[in-house]
Amino acid sequence: MSNIDSLAQAFMKFPGIGTRQAKRFVYFLLSQDPYYVDTLAREIAALKKNIVQCTGCFRFYPRLGEGTLCNVCIDDADSATLMVVEKDTDFESVRRSGSYAGRYFILGGTIPVLEKDPASKIRLHELLTRVEGGAADGLSEIILALSANPEGDFTRDYVLKALTPLATQLGITITTLGRGLSTGTELEYSDGDTLRHALKNRG
Numbered sequence: 396m397s398n399i400d401s402l403a404q405a406f407m408k409f410p411g412i413g414t415r416q417a418k419r420f421v422y423f424l425l426s427q428d429p430y431y432v433d434t435l436a437r438e439i440a441a442l443k444k445n446i447v448q449c450t451g452c453f454r455f456y457p458r459l460g461e462g463t464l465c466n467v468c469i470d471d472a473d474s475a476t477l478m479v480v481e482k483d484t485d486f487e488s489v490r491r492s493g494s495y496a497g498r499y500f501i502l503g504g505t506i507p508v509l510e511k512d513p514a515s516k517i518r519l520h521e522l523l524t525r526v527e528g529g530a531a532d533g534l535s536e537i538i539l540a541l542s543a544n545p546e547g548d549f550t551r552d553y554v555l556k557a558l559t560p561l562a563t564q565l566g567i568t569i570t571t572l573g574r575g576l577s578t579g580t581e582l583e584y585s586d587g588d589t590l591r592h593a594l595k596n597r598g
């Protein structure tokens with residue numbers, strides 16, 4: 396297999412990238428100057444060394460030292476609320492909006508509507524463990540902040556059902572974002588005002 400084909404195959408693992416786009420990426424790189432390609436290769440090689448996954452919220456963050464928790468899990472957050480979002484970019488949107496001061500949990504995906512093994516698509520087990528641990532730390536509310544589209548709705552219902560027995564037992568309320576988030580909206584594309592509104596109207 397040529398280098399062109401093997402690199403194209405590597406690109407095809409990216410979300411939403413098919414054969415033709417993967418090939419276009421390879422030819423794009425071939426047309427660039429060597430400095431750009433070297434820098435890109437170095438950035439990729441350094442990524443896994445410098446960025447680690449938080450054992451509390453499961454988001455990726457720049458390694459700080461020996462600890463395994465990110466800055467949001469360690470300090471500056473109110474441990475009474477836990478916001479469950481689908482992915483890292485959703486976390487970034489909510490952070491940027493400045494409308495929420497609690498802690499986070501990154502679910503790691505959504506569940507396709509016809510999925511046969513829903514639990515395999517998200518960090519459900521980790522979430523249950525996190526909630527159990529959070530109870531001792533004063534956790535009183537879990538906010539399910541998922542996108543307002545069919546997969547987001549399906550995932551929210553699934554998580555709600557899976558989480559309710561434990562939450563009830565621990566006296567924790569589960570809320571979902573208000574309809575300020577219009578139908579079809581992905582959380583990561585919501586502006587600050589919309590997010591603030593959706594949070595205020597949660598229930």
Ligand SMILES: [Zn+2]
Pocket residue numbers: 449450451452453454464465466467468469
């Ligand atoms: Zn964290």
